[in-house]
Amino acid sequence: MVLRFSSSFALSSPHSPLTTDTRRLHLPSMMVGGLLRFLVSLLAVAICNAASISQPISESHRSAALDFALCTWRTLEILGIDKKSDLSSATCENVVKVLASPSSALRVNGILKCKSGEDVPKVNSWTLSVSKLQARAKDAKLLLDFYYSVRGLVLVKEQFSGTDLSLADAEAIFPSIKALSQSDGRWRYSSNNPESSTFGAGLAFETLAGVISLAPSGIDQSMIQTLKTGILKLFDRIQKYDDGTFYFDDSEGPISTTASVIRGLTSFSASESTGLNLPGDKIVGLAKFFLGVGIPGDAKDFFNQIDALACLEDNRQCYFLALFMQFLFVLFQFSVPLILSLPSTVISLTKKELLKVKVSTVLGSKAPALSVKVAEALNSKGSKFDADSATYFLDSFPKNLDVGKYTFVFEILLDESANEKAYVTEAQTKVPIAATGAISIENAETAVLDSDVGSVESQKKLDLTKDEAVSLSANHLQKLRLSFQLTTPLGLVFKPHQAFLKLKHESQDFLGLVEKLYYLSGKYEIQLTIGDDLPERPEKAPLPPLQPTDPYSRYGPKAEISHIFCVPEKLPAKKVSLVFLGLIVLPFIGFLIGLTRLGANIKSFPSSIGAATSALLFHGGIGAVLLLYLDLFTTLKALSLLGVFLLFVGHSTLSHLAAASNKLKSA
């Protein structure tokens, strides 16, 4: 069974670990138990119904339906929604009864954590299914057959830790699965089908990991080595966004494909002890891909996202692997990516805010002891690790940080060298940061000039922070100049996006354009507004004006122009028209009745065959002309033909009639 879902997703740029907001989307914990029970019982009904209609439902159908329930449950499990629900033994029993197919039942069992020994009455049935699965794995030809049978066996091993389960033919099965691989790192689903996919590669890695763990005496290292080169080949197909996000794409959609590959790689690296040297930036890039996807709309994609992140977060949680972790002593070869995020990318210089940096795993768990360094854009010291909040303060805030936009480049330095194997970080994380602060206005002055660049006649200093009056005199040929300079806290020149100058005469509201001052003498008020996102608003400054709401206000929108169209004539009710149509028929009926009463007949209709046909054609021609209802030129064309025809036919008919009546007269 393969589930194919097309995925659509949007990338949002900040990569922050999944927070409680995402968790809140899901059902409260008390409801969960009930929900699952419902799903299981619903499934039972569905299977019964389906079985009674035609063929018994195949295992792939059961697995597909179960996948839905499992995905829901697994997602809740990963996100740590506490299940206090009493998953009673009854549920487990039901599951086993309903699902005759072993691999599905095992998966349900694994997720529900039924105590197999106590709750499942027929342990024998498991042993039976194990032999079935072993036989199936041996005879399998298709990748999916291998996948499900090996996976089933691993699940059995996982849940019945007492049983001594192994795959005797592992040495033979491994190469037959390996034979499905392609030179480009992708895998085929069957040996007959040349089509290969990245999604299949993920499934194959997972299967091979299972084979390795089930093999009684280990697998030949040379085979594992060729598989590793295949994995590295697959990484040549990885795709990249500009921000260092990596993903795999295929016909299954990027989320499913990437999740499949991650699942496969994590299981493979966990089952195999010699290590898999995957580039750390690729692993972090894959984690960033899933974090950047947001919340996928599709349930399957959502599950894939959460499951892949869980695999990256901690291999022990990856639901294939719980068992052999116990034997392999948690030997991590697949590093856990750490994600650096900032609670706020805007820092206020006036409030002396500290730059907070957070480092955690993809699902938001605490990172090990480490330090974060700002590598570029600023000279700063390494920060201290704050164990409580897992937040790193750059405690000595750089003195020379000025208002502006920066790109900070952070580097994560893991403190203990022992940790470096287990965790992987992005080499450098670039984060855009905006520093806001108070902007002061300096060197404000007004001057009266003879021309744009001409000599200054009079010049006055202004203090724009106070209400200050300055008197100037000028004639209509001279120009007024207002100049000022914006400076940052460190005394550098600041260039705003926008600056508005408003000149208001005492007698009038607003003089619009400066050209229309009309040389008015009197008192003017100058208002300067700076528009930019970095300066902080001074306490004294007025709030920005509200948008005009009155439609008749001078600067508000004009009233909408409504167009008047010709009002269509009213047609009478259909009934009235029909009544008159009936009335029109009445005179015709009267005409017919009158004809019968007058004793009209068609006795003189020609009786001989030739004359009768021409008479019929004559009448038919008249009818055809009357039915002509085309545009004028088409009508004329048709008429020219019909007219000639009618001429001949009518002539013959009428002359025949005339001859007949003449005969009658003469007789």
Added chain:
Amino acid sequence: MVKSTSKDAQDLFRSLRSAYSATPTNLKIIDLYVVFAVFTALIQVAYMALVGSFPFNSFLSGVLSCIGTAVLAVCLRIQVNKENKEFKDLAPERAFADFVLCNLVLHLVIINFLG
């Protein structure tokens, strides 16, 4: 006075009817056709008066079709009438052919005007 007037009218109608009964059947059929056409036109005029003349084209073509064909029928009656010495040499078949031709032309115009 009143009595004698109604009696005169009755006498008039009676003499008219007796005179009309002598009319040949083919002329009576044409008369019936004319009456039929005029009544149809009247119904359409009544419709216009009561409901409105919105598709004015349709109204005009409907009424004119009726009136036109009635007029043509009257012309046919004049030509076919044996009493009428003016058209003594004209065969009734020829008159009917004229009638058909004129009706075709009239109705071609009417149908294209219908809209």
